[in-house]
Amino acid sequence: MNKTWWKEGIVYQLYPRSFKDSNGDGIGDIRGVIQKLDYLKELGVSIVWLNPVYESPNDDMGYDISDYRNIMGEFGTMEDFNELLEGMHNRGIKLVMDLVVNHSSDEHKWFVESKKSKDNPYRDYYIWGKGKDGNPPNNWGSVFSGSAWQYDETTDEYFLHLFSKKQPDLNWENEKVRKEVYDMMKFWFDKGVDGFRMDVINFISKVPGLPDGHVWPGALYGDFGEHSLNGPRIHEFLQEMNKEVLSKYDVMTVGECPGVSPDMAKEYVGENRNEMNMLFQFEHMGIDTDGPKWNYKHWKLPEFKTIMTKWQVELEDDGWNSLYLNNHDQPRMVSRFGDDKRYRVESAKMLATMLHTMKGTPYVFQGEEIGMTNVKFENINDYKDLEILNAYDELVKGGIMKEEDFMAGVYRMGRDNARTPIQWDNSENGGFTTGTPWLKVNPNYDEINVKNALEDKESIFYYYKKLISLRKDNEVMVYGKFTEFDKDNLKVYCYKREWEGETLLVILNFKGEEVSYQIPEEFKRRNGEIFISNYKDVEIKDEMELRPFEAIVIKY
Incomplete structure (x- = not known):
């Protein structure tokens, strides 16, 4: 087993929109992060994964990128980013960014050109197809509800979007696309960035011909998974990426890979595979859902242990785990796997103990270290997440689910649970902003906040600090x-x-x-x-x- 800094590190996932607002516009920004770097150093984390700060129209909160080499105005400037990177490095913290290259924004210059005509040089940067009898090229459904195809009048064809219609899928079969991606990665590495978390990276290779997907009972569309997850050229693409870019730098890579088994994972992260360092698997994230994420399924501890142990044992000698129970796409772990009422502190510490005593690299999602919880907004209009709002339109307005059943699912599993602003103190808006926050602050900020945590030596924060310190000093x-x-x-x-x-x-x-x-x-x-x-x-x-x-x- 090779010893490396990214195996020994502890990652803090930072969702900048909700971290700290420095200018009162209600949106967290880079300067807000700079203000709190000493807080991260105090906690003891050695790596920060920064969710997207690139130029974006923000249809999917920054995961729809219109310029991969510029910073979104709401977050600041490239000068701010450079100062952030230097500030982290000066504190011994490495910076890992998001790589979002299964899709771009429909406002990216590549797509603006691509949709102009069928013979445009950028046409094949994306995946286009002719309709069939007035219907899309196949029956695939989008992750964010509706069809995965969007009709475009200009050329009388459809483009593929596995996510939002403002997130057209890039065509990785096109060598020019791959070169553009590799050049962009080098741009950031040459700046001094220490790695990438690769968004849905195992989606980038599609089965030729894009056949129809299986239609599950109750589903409105076909499942694209069998034809777009872990596709036929995925390992070829990742090994090419490694050869052209990653092998030339001392960096960390972690791939977001839904739908992988441990055997598949070894192909992505095996020590001698020359692809990625580690991945996020999702098996344990499906333990309490029955089909669609809004449908709850009761789970028992032996099921959970079976999954966690399987990933520990099967990647033991070849490959590396990512250890997490929540992130920007998942609800708060103390609300999901613990008890966020009577035993919030005890259960938050217990779950943290598990994550930090397993084999793999632990990930701390912002606010987890003070035991932040899920939120219940009564009005659907208080939610900002595209996935929630689209599902509400399709399922509730479409008469498929009762509103109270759907909202119960949102309170349990909605992504905005993790995205409410960090609760820094008990002042208005939890000290996150002097303005109106882009997403409401959880009303429990008066009790649960960083100020209270730092003043209580028995707090969840100091327990995390101790776990992190022990992990640095104990190779076991x-x-x-x-x-x-x-x-x-x-x-x-x-x-x-x-x-x-x-x-x-x-x-x-x-x-x-x-x-x-x-x-x-x-x-x-x-x-x-x-x-x-x-x-x-x-x-x-x-x-x-x-x-x-x-x-x-x-x-x-």
């Missing part, structure tokens, strides 16, 4: 072999990590109740010491009386 947390115990236990997740004569035993109570737990036989009558725990006064016994959401790590 990074490289140790993972072994699970009691996989069928309905309440406790227990595993050990072993590395060069050191062993950590991790015991996690996932329930809001007291649980008696017999420690594994091999640890009975052995002398260990408490490494970290989320309660005080922990006594090591053969039979542990675990308190609600208790996390105990014992070092042997």
